Amino acid sequence: MTVIVASFWVLVKFVAFVAVTTAIAVPLYHTVLVATEGGGSGRRLSAFLWRAGFWAIVVVIVLVSVFPFYYAILSSLESGTALFRVNYLPEAFDLSNYRQVLTTSSFLHSIWNSVLIATITVVAALTLAVTASYALARVRFRGRGLLLMTILAVSMFPQIAVLSGLYELVNWLGLYNTPWALVLSYTIFTLPFTVWVLTTFMRDLPVEIEEAAIVDGASPWVIITRVFMPLLWPALVTTGLLAFIGAWNEFLFALTFTISENQRTVPVAIALFSGASVQEIPWGPIMAASVVVTLPLIALVLVFQRKIVAGLTAGGVKG
Amino acid sequence: MSSHPAAVQARAGISLQQQRARAAFWFLAPMLVMLAFVAAWPLLRSITLSFSNASADTIFNGNWDWAGWKNYVEARPRADGSIRWRGVLVDPKWWNAVWNTVRFSVMSVALETILGLLVALVLNAEFRGRALVRAAVLVPWAIPTIVSAKMWGWMLNDQYGIINDMLLQLHLIAQPIAWTARPDTAMIAVLIVDVWKTTPFMALLILAGLQMVPRDMYEAARLDGIHPMRVFWRVTLPLVRPAIMVAVIFRLLDALRIFDLIYVLTPRSEGTITMSVISFQNIREFGKYAEGSAQSSILFLIIAVFVVLYIWVGKVNLTGEGGR
Numbered sequence: 069m070t071v072i073v074a075s076f077w078v079l080v081k082f083v084a085f086v087a088v089t090t091a092i093a094v095p096l097y098h099t100v101l102v103a104t105e106g107g108g109s110g111r112r113l114s115a116f117l118w119r120a121g122f123w124a125i126v127v128v129i130v131l132v133s134v135f136p137f138y139y140a141i142l143s144s145l146e147s148g149t150a151l152f153r154v155n156y157l158p159e160a161f162d163l164s165n166y167r168q169v170l171t172t173s174s175f176l177h178s179i180w181n182s183v184l185i186a187t188i189t190v191v192a193a194l195t196l197a198v199t200a201s202y203a204l205a206r207v208r209f210r211g212r213g214l215l216l217m218t219i220l221a222v223s224m225f226p227q228i229a230v231l232s233g234l235y236e237l238v239n240w241l242g243l244y245n246t247p248w249a250l251v252l253s254y255t256i257f258t259l260p261f262t263v264w265v266l267t268t269f270m271r272d273l274p275v276e277i278e279e280a281a282i283v284d285g286a287s288p289w290v291i292i293t294r295v296f297m298p299l300l301w302p303a304l305v306t307t308g309l310l311a312f313i314g315a316w317n318e319f320l321f322a323l324t325f326t327i328s329e330n331q332r333t334v335p336v337a338i339a340l341f342s343g344a345s346v347q348e349i350p351w352g353p354i355m356a357a358s359v360v361v362t363l364p365l366i367a368l369v370l371v372f373q374r375k376i377v378a379g380l381t382a383g384g385v386k387g
Numbered sequence: 388m389s390s391h392p393a394a395v396q397a398r399a400g401i402s403l404q405q406q407r408a409r410a411a412f413w414f415l416a417p418m419l420v421m422l423a424f425v426a427a428w429p430l431l432r433s434i435t436l437s438f439s440n441a442s443a444d445t446i447f448n449g450n451w452d453w454a455g456w457k458n459y460v461e462a463r464p465r466a467d468g469s470i471r472w473r474g475v476l477v478d479p480k481w482w483n484a485v486w487n488t489v490r491f492s493v494m495s496v497a498l499e500t501i502l503g504l505l506v507a508l509v510l511n512a513e514f515r516g517r518a519l520v521r522a523a524v525l526v527p528w529a530i531p532t533i534v535s536a537k538m539w540g541w542m543l544n545d546q547y548g549i550i551n552d553m554l555l556q557l558h559l560i561a562q563p564i565a566w567t568a569r570p571d572t573a574m575i576a577v578l579i580v581d582v583w584k585t586t587p588f589m590a591l592l593i594l595a596g597l598q599m600v601p602r603d604m605y606e607a608a609r610l611d612g613i614h615p616m617r618v619f620w621r622v623t624l625p626l627v628r629p630a631i632m633v634a635v636i637f638r639l640l641d642a643l644r645i646f647d648l649i650y651v652l653t654p655r656s657e658g659t660i661t662m663s664v665i666s667f668q669n670i671r672e673f674g675k676y677a678e679g680s681a682q683s684s685i686l687f688l689i690i691a692v693f694v695v696l697y698i699w700v701g702k703v704n705l706t707g708e709g710g711r
Contacts, residue, residue: 079490079494086497094505122512133527133587136527136539137526137527154552200419203411203415208408224640224694225426225430227646228667229683231671231679232429232433233428233429233430233431233434233435234429253425255422288406288410288414334531335534339536339650358534370525
């Protein structure tokens with residue numbers, strides 16, 4: 069009992085500490101920002117100090133965000149003893165880690181598995197979601213609110229809650245250790261997510277277009293495929309991309325439903341990467357593999373930056 | 388959609404509304420069948436299994452028996468008359484996992500909210516290179532969790548890690564620390580990585596709220612000579628509070644079920660094992676399906692409460708009728 073009270077007390081102290089620090093730091097910091105933006109009213113020196121403070125904050129944010137990935141790239145280009153000497157600037161350009169990773173057949177299998185599984189999952193989810201979200205966004209029927217609430221709730225499910233039941237199902241269907249087990253299980257989070265986001269997008273399409281189509285005698289199916297689909301392309305790309313990232317990164321199901329090296333997806337392969345001995349973790353190849361699977365993601369996210377931010381805030385969804 | 392042209396309605400044999408409702412049913416059916424199959428059924432099965440004695444030998448052939456509440460709590464009288472309590476609810480290992488989950492969730496979400504607010508305030512200011520900063524902030528979010536866990540695992544390495552090197556050079560520590568291995572620092576390591584990875588998401592959600600504060604409001608306050616500190620408390624914070632609340636509960640839901648980061652960064656550490664991890668280990672590694680299912684069902688119940696809270700507090704606009 070005393071242990072519980074004591075440990076709870078630690079938490080309370082932590083929260084109190086954070087609250088007090090915030091109460092002081094955030095407004096102060098906001099002051100800095102507002103003062104800076106105002107173009108520096110008042111004396112020159114204080115204006116300069118405000119500016120310097122602001123840029124210092126910006127530099128810290130950028131450095132902290134980018135440094136770990138920079139360091140992963142830097143480490144992936146070093147091998148042998150160079151890897152175990154800490155250096156902050158690039159010193160070597162040794163591609164042997166990449167050569168090793170990209171000639172390991174199980175890792176190539178993993179990349180292929182991940183691409184295949186994520187693509188099929190996303191296409192399937194979008195296909196089911198387009199018609200469903202039309203019904204949810206555009207047609208009034210009883211129980212619509214309840215249905216949407218259920219879908220939202222499912223997307224926030226803890227995956228572990230379905231794990232043993234799903235394990236049983238996957239075995240029963242004979243899908244254990246195949247990509248289809250993952251396609252099936254990833255539907256749990258990609259489908260509710262795509263339905264929810266597409267519903268919010270579809271709701272914002274102008275009513276007049278649909279009314280015009282109805283006057284012309286178009287059936288709901290024609291309205292979706294001929295009228296709405298062309299307008300929905302941007303939304304489909306955004307939603308599909310976010311769902312793809314979700315499926316690409318998934319770990320729990322992939323770890324549970326695969327057993328052989330060649331069936332693993334990329335996250336599982338990286339997590340279980342092993343060296344010649346148990347003691348020796350192959351950091352160089354792990355970093356190279358990490359860079360290989362992350363660079364395309366970062367490129368995609370940066371290219372579709374604006375759309376992704378819009379999609380995330382529209383859905384208020386998983387990060 | 389409330390006013391369909393009357394002409395159309397007259398032309399249709401059955402009413403247009405009826406026709407649309409029928410179409411809606413067929414549009415929804417495939418999705419609902421799919422969700423019932425992959426989500427509802429496995430969930431019910433997991434809960435069912437939590438009342439069974441299913442083990443690795445019996446789970447797939449159905450030879451298990453009912454165990455009632457025994458997996459949750461069971462009183463076993465000993466020969467001498469005293470009672471031995473068994474089950475998840477009296478298992479110190481489970482309560483350790485619960486405590487770790489709560490500790491992790493509260494600390495990570497608190498830190499992420501504050502840092503997210505700070506980053507959002509910067510991104511909301513107008514300055515040259517803002518697009519570049521925003522792109523940089525998105526990088527941690529774009530990196531898969533497993534990759535971040537490995538990257539930070541390397542940076543936090545006790546012998547060759549760059550974090551220890553930095554701290555040593557700054558004379559903040561005298562000896563390298565085995566961050567991920569030591570029970571007292573493992574949670575710190577997990578928090579560092581989680582905060583690093585998730586703050587961008589928080590910042591983006593809060594930024595969306597901040598951008599709804601009209602810019603001339605600040606201008607007006609400045610011209611009136613109101614201290615920026617007061618502006619923050621009186622204008623900015625009340626306006627972004629709803630956005631922050633929704634983001635916080637959303638993150639909390641995610642934090643309560645955390646699995647991958649902890650499983651990869653600090654494997655088998657008593658100091659960080661969470662409810663999801665302990666349940667996974669029982670199910671997948673020890674073949675204790677019944678016990679693992681009981682644990683996952685408890686976690687499900689806890690998260691269900693938070694989901695209801697999210698929908699209620701966030702006043703989630705379900706049907707899109709009426710403003711937020």
